[in-house]
Amino acid sequence: MNALLDGLNPEQRAAVTTTDGPLLVIAGAGSGKTRVIVHRIAYLLDQGLARPEQILAVTFTNKAALEMKTRVHQLLPPSRRYGELLVATFHSFCVRVLRRHLDRFGGSYTRDFTIYDTDDQGRLIKACLKELQIDEKQFPPRMIQYAISRAKNQGETPETLAPASDPKRDAILKTFRLYEMRLAAANALDFDDLLLMTVRLLRQFPDVADAYQNRFRYILIDEYQDTNPPQFNLVRLLTQRHQNLCVVGDPDQSIYRFRAADIRNILEFERHYPRAKTIVLAQNYRSTKVILQAANAVIRHNRARREKQLTTQNPVGEPIRGLIAPTAEAEADLVVEALLQWQRQRSHLPEAETRAAILYRTNAQSRLFEEACRRRGVPYVLVGGFSFYQRAEIKDALAYLRLLLNPHDDAAFERIINVPARGIGKATLEIITARAARDGLSRWTAMEQVLAEGALNPRAATALAGFAGLIRDLQARLEGSPLSTLVSAVVNRSGYLDMLAQEGTLEAESRRQNLEELVTAAAEADERGASLREFLDQAALVSDTDDLVDNARVTLMTIHSAKGLEFPLVFVVGLEEGLFPHARVVDDGEELEEERRLFYVAITRARHQLYLTQAQRRRVYGEERITDPSRFLEEVPEQIVQFEAVPSSSGGVTQSPLSYGAPYGAPASPSAAKPAVELPRSQPAASTAEGFRLGDRVEHATYGAGQVVRVADGKLDIAFPGKGIKRFVAAAAPLTKLPRR
DNA sequence: AGGGCTACCCTTTTT
DNA sequence: GGGTAGCCCT
Numbered sequence: 001m002n003a004l005l006d007g008l009n010p011e012q013r014a015a016v017t018t019t020d021g022p023l024l025v026i027a028g029a030g031s032g033k034t035r036v037i038v039h040r041i042a043y044l045l046d047q048g049l050a051r052p053e054q055i056l057a058v059t060f061t062n063k064a065a066l067e068m069k070t071r072v073h074q075l076l077p078p079s080r081r082y083g084e085l086l087v088a089t090f091h092s093f094c095v096r097v098l099r100r101h102l103d104r105f106g107g108s109y110t111r112d113f114t115i116y117d118t119d120d121q122g123r124l125i126k127a128c129l130k131e132l133q134i135d136e137k138q139f140p141p142r143m144i145q146y147a148i149s150r151a152k153n154q155g156e157t158p159e160t161l162a163p164a165s166d167p168k169r170d171a172i173l174k175t176f177r178l179y180e181m182r183l184a185a186a187n188a189l190d191f192d193d194l195l196l197m198t199v200r201l202l203r204q205f206p207d208v209a210d211a212y213q214n215r216f217r218y219i220l221i222d223e224y225q226d227t228n229p230p231q232f233n234l235v236r237l238l239t240q241r242h243q244n245l246c247v248v249g250d251p252d253q254s255i256y257r258f259r260a261a262d263i264r265n266i267l268e269f270e271r272h273y274p275r276a277k278t279i280v281l282a283q284n285y286r287s288t289k290v291i292l293q294a295a296n297a298v299i300r301h302n303r304a305r306r307e308k309q310l311t312t313q314n315p316v317g318e319p320i321r322g323l324i325a326p327t328a329e330a331e332a333d334l335v336v337e338a339l340l341q342w343q344r345q346r347s348h349l350p351e352a353e354t355r356a357a358i359l360y361r362t363n364a365q366s367r368l369f370e371e372a373c374r375r376r377g378v379p380y381v382l383v384g385g386f387s388f389y390q391r392a393e394i395k396d397a398l399a400y401l402r403l404l405l406n407p408h409d410d411a412a413f414e415r416i417i418n419v420p421a422r423g424i425g426k427a428t429l430e431i432i433t434a435r436a437a438r439d440g441l442s443r444w445t446a447m448e449q450v451l452a453e454g455a456l457n458p459r460a461a462t463a464l465a466g467f468a469g470l471i472r473d474l475q476a477r478l479e480g481s482p483l484s485t486l487v488s489a490v491v492n493r494s495g496y497l498d499m500l501a502q503e504g505t506l507e508a509e510s511r512r513q514n515l516e517e518l519v520t521a522a523a524e525a526d527e528r529g530a531s532l533r534e535f536l537d538q539a540a541l542v543s544d545t546d547d548l549v550d551n552a553r554v555t556l557m558t559i560h561s562a563k564g565l566e567f568p569l570v571f572v573v574g575l576e577e578g579l580f581p582h583a584r585v586v587d588d589g590e591e592l593e594e595e596r597r598l599f600y601v602a603i604t605r606a607r608h609q610l611y612l613t614q615a616q617r618r619r620v621y622g623e624e625r626i627t628d629p630s631r632f633l634e635e636v637p638e639q640i641v642q643f644e645a646v647p648s649s650s651g652g653v654t655q656s657p658l659s660y661g662a663p664y665g666a667p668a669s670p671s672a673a674k675p676a677v678e679l680p681r682s683q684p685a686a687s688t689a690e691g692f693r694l695g696d697r698v699e700h701a702t703y704g705a706g707q708v709v710r711v712a713d714g715k716l717d718i719a720f721p722g723k724g725i726k727r728f729v730a731a732a733a734p735l736t737k738l739p740r741r
Numbered sequence: 742a743g744g745g746c747t748a749c750c751c752t753t754t755t756t
Numbered sequence: 757g758g759g760t761a762g763c764c765c766t
Contacts, residue, residue, distance in 0.1 A: 091756050191756055258754060362753055425742045560754045582753050622757040
C-alpha cells in the first residue's frame with residue numbers, strides 16, 4: 001500500500017485517490033481537509049498521473065499556499081524536483097497570467113500594469129466624484145466604491161448597466177464609467193479586475209485559453225465555498241478540457257458574501273459538474289466533544305444548509321466558559337488574566353499546546369485587548385489592522401517604486417507628488433488634474449505638458465521640474481542596481497528620510513525603522529532573485545494572515561482572519577447584540593445566517609478550551625452603551641457552559657477583581673444573565689441603594705429612560721442610551737423606577 | 742504653501 | 757474614541 005495513504009480515514013483516502021473527473025469534498029471544520037489536498041497532490045505526482053507543472057492548487061491566502069507547497073514537498077522523495085508545482089491564490093494566479101498576456105488587449109494596457117489596492121481605488125473614486133461634481137455628502141465614496149465592485153463582480157460593465165432611473169444609480173453609473181476610463185488610462189487594475197480581466201482574456205483569446213486548459217491536468221481548490229462569480233467562471237474556463245477539478249470546502253464556513261462570494265457555487269457543484277463524485281468528511285480531529293457539540297448546536301439554527309453532523313473521538317473536554325464583564329475594558333482584562341492562568345496551568349506542556357487566540361468581530365475591538373496585554377506584560381501578535389504594507393511611509397515608498405515602473409500610475413503620483421513637501425501646492429495640482437481630465441491623460445503626461453508650455457509661475461515650475469527630474473533620475477537606476485539599493489535610493493533622494501529626521505519625534509523614528517525594514521525586505525527579494533515588479537506584486541497581494549507569526553503564544557485577530565487556523569485556547573469576545581451579530585445585519589435572514597456561520601468558524605478554531613465573553617457596557621463611537629447578550633449565546637446548549645458574571649470593582653471602570661474558580665451561583669444561561677444580572681456576592685444585596693438594583697430600568701426627567709449599570713457607595717450609575725453614563729447619589733436621585741422587562 | 746486646529750463622520754468582515 | 761476633510765492662520 002502507498003505510504004502516502006497511511007493514517008488517512010476511508011473517506012479521506014477516497015478523496016485522495018479519486019483521480020478522474022470532478023470531485024466535491026465537503027469537509028467539516030477540523031476534518032483534515034488541507035491534509036487531503038496535500039496528500040492528493042503528492043499522490044498524483046507519486047503515481048505519475050501528472051507532472052508538477054500540470055497541477056494548479058488554489059488556496060485562500062498566500063500563507064496557506066506556501067504551507068501547502070512545503071507540506072507536499074515533505075511527503076515526496078527529495079531526489080526529484082517539484083519546483084514547477086503551482087500553488088497560488090486566485091489573485092496571484094491571475095497576476096501571473098496577466099503579466100504574460102495583458103497586452104493582448106491592446107490599448108493602454110501593457111504587461112507593466114499596476115495593481116490598485118482598496119486604498120488607491122478609494123482615492124480614484126473620490127477624484128472621479130470631484131471631477132463629476134457629485135456631492136460626497138449625498139453619495140459617500142465608500143458606498144459608490146462598494147456598488148461598483150459589486151456590479152463588476154456580477155459581470156456588469158458601465159455599458160451593460162441599464163440607464164439609471166434615480167439620482168443614486170445615476171451617480172454610481174457615471175462614476176463607474178469614469179472610474180473605468182481612468183483605470184485604463186493609468187494602466188491599472190483593481191483587485192476585482194485581476195479576476196475579471198483574466199476571465200475576459202481566456203474568453204477573448206482561445207489560443208491563450210487552450211494553452212492553460214491543456215497545461216493544467218489537475219486543478220484543486222481549497223475553501224471553495226468562498227468563491228465569487230468571476231472565480232467560478234475562471235475555474236469553469238480552466239477545467240473545460242480535463243475536468244479533473246477537485247474542490248474542497250465547507251458550506252457552513254462561507255463567510256465572504258460581502259465580497260460577492262456565492263455559497264451556491266459549492267451547494268450546486270453537482271449541477272455544474274454532473275459527473276461529480278461527492279465525499280463528505282464529517283470526522284473532526286481538532287476539538288473536544290464539548291466544543292463540537294456547541295458548534296453543531298449553533299449551526300443547526302441555519303435553515304439554508306445541507307445537514308452535516310460533525311463527530312469526534314476526542315475527549316469530552318472542559319466545559320465552555322462564559323464571562324460577563326461589566327465593561328469592555330474589564331472584559332479585556334479578564335480575558336488576558338484567564339489566558340495567563342490557563343497557560344500557567346499548562347506550563348509543563350510544549351509551547352504549541354499553550355497557544356491562544358483572541359477572536360473578535362471587528363478590528364476596532366483589538367485596541368482594548370492590546371492595551372490589556374500591555375498592562376499585564378503579555379507579548380502578543382496582532383494580525384490585520386494596519387499590517388506592515390499598509391503603513392503610510394511604506395505605501396509612500398512603494399508609490400515611488402510604482403511610479404518608476406509605470407509613470408502613468410495616477411494613484412502613486414498623487415500620493416507622493418508632494419510627499420515630502422517640495423513646494424508643489426494645491427493650485428499647481430489643480431492645473432495638472434484639470435489638464436489630465438480635459439485630455440484624458442495620466443497625471444504624469446499632463447505634468448510634462450504643463451511644464452513644457454511654461455505656463456506655470458517660476459516657483460511652481462521649478463518645484464515640479466525637480467520632482468520630474470527626481471523620478472527620471474531614479475528610473476535610470478532601475479537597470480543594474482539591486483532592489484535594496486534602489487529602495488534606499490528612493491527614500492534618500494526623495495528627501496523622505498530627511499523629512500523624518502527633521503520631525504525628530506518618536507513616531508518619526510519608528511517610521512524610519514519601518515523604511516529600514518522595507519530595505520531589508522528588498523534585500524531578501526534580491527536574494528530570491530525577484531524583480532522590482534515581483535516585489536511590488538507581492539506587496540500588493542500580501543494578506544493579513546500572511547505575516548502571522550506561527551509560534552506566538554497569544555494572537556489577536558478578527559474571526560475572518562482566523563479561518564483555517566486552530567488554537568488550543570480560544571476566546572470569542574464581544575458577544576453582544578449589535579456587535580456580533582453586527583448591527584448592520586440583524587434583521588436580514590441571509591445575512592444573519594452568515595453571521596452565525598462566522599460564529600461557527602470562531603467556535604471551531606478551538607481545540608481544548610473555549611471562552612465566550614460579553615461586556616455589559618461598551619463605548620460605541622465614544623459613547624457608552626448598555627449591551628444585550630448576543631442571541632448566539634443562547635444557541636449554545638446551557639449544560640455545557642459555565643457562566644460567570646464579574647462585578648465591577650468599587651474603584652474604577654477598568655479594574656476588576658480577577659477572581660476565578662467556582663462560579664458564584666451565576667446565571668445558568670445567558671438569557672438569565674440579560675442586563676439584569678443578579679448581584680454577585682462580592683456586592684451583596686446591602687449595596688442596593690434606595691431600592692435600585694443593577695439592571696433596573698429607570699426614568700429621568702431630562703435624560704429619559706436609562707438603566708442602572710453600577711451600584712456602589714450609595715451612588716448609582718445610570719446609562720442613558722445616546723447620552724452616556726450619569727452618576728447620581730442614590731438617596732437624592734431624581735429617578736423613577738420603570739417596570740422590569 | 743504649509744502647518745495646525747476643529748468639527749464631523751463614522752466602522753463590519755478582505756484578496 | 758479616532759481619523760480626516762476642510763478651515764484658518766502664519
